[in-house]
Amino acid sequence: MAVCLFRLDDEPLPVKDLRRLADQVADVTPYDASRMAERTVLVEDLTGAAAERIQLALAELGHPVDVVSDAWLKLPRERRCRRARVTAAGLVVEDTHGDERRIDWDAVRVVAAGCAPNTEQLSLALITTAPVARYVIDPDVFDGRAEGASSLERLAAWLRDVVAHAPRVTLDLHTRRWLERGRPVPYSTLHGMDRSLAWQLWRHHGAGAASRGDLDARTTPFVERDEDKTFTERARARSAERVIESYGQSEATHNEKRKRNEALLAVLILGLWVLTWNFGRYGSYMYEGELELLWPLLIGGGVLGFSFWRRWG
DSSP states (O other): OOEEEEESSSSOOOHHHHHHHHHHOTTOOHHHHHHHTTOSEEEEEEOHHHHHHHHHHHHHTTOOEEEEEGGGGOOOOEEEEEEEEEOSSOEEEEETTSOEEEEOGGGEEEEEEEEOTTOOOEEEEEEETTTTEEEEEOGGGOOOSOTTSOHHHHHHHHHHHHHHHOTTOEEOHHHHHHHHHTSOOBOSSTTHHHHHHHHHHHHHHSGGGGGGTOTTOOSSOSSOOGGGSOHHHHHHHHHHHHHHHHHOOOHHHHHHHHHHHHHHHHHHHHHHHHHHHHHHHHHHHHHTTOOTTHHHHHHHHHHHHHHHHHHHO
16 A cells, blocks of 8 residues: 655755755655655655655654555545635535535634645635535635735635634645735645645644544544445445535435435346346247347336436436
């Protein structure tokens, strides 16, 4: 299983120490060391032995890091939103179809805002729990509270409102620096925001928080890896997400309904095949071995079964 190295602190590692690391450990090149300076996820896709060698070398330089399963890098599926309003009861997000959903403030855990390298395109994302979800908000049509202000000022005001209302929220380093300096701070890579979100989840609400006595810390990743599920389980999960997002139906209710419908579909298909088998067995006597009607029955049964699954599955 591949592993990663996670920083234990928000603050970047000193470049001079990382250069010494590249001299001491063959697994790290000078190029890797220069890129590790600003990263919370220092190195990805390592073997356990290589990760331990780098971890030991950094510890000798006075920088403790943790070896973490790369399952922690997987984020919840993206849900795009065009607006997010701060209210006393919670954060109200509006999706691209115009539907609104209220999120309790206690469920808002991680917020990240910034821009990609060498660009002024802003990005804004937040992660919630119960259920775990990742909302990506389009800053171009962002609905902040400060009327008449620039988009940057409105977004900064919104971030401060979220911090004031959400008791368990954490801001990533780039977002905090933005609020301190008054201008967006670019991430070092195109996937920098995703990695920062993953690290924040692990460090403040996951296994990385256990060392600080956080009783609510999760010992497993917030999102299970798809490879651990069967094809049927993945299909059911995707279907449940669509129904829950569209109608607000609970996952347990949806799964129960899905199982009943699958049982009915199995009975229907079995009945059609029994009918076809009997027709094939006794129809030959009636039609002197010519079973042209067998194919319409087979095709009709397949179409009927597929239609049933699409409508009620």
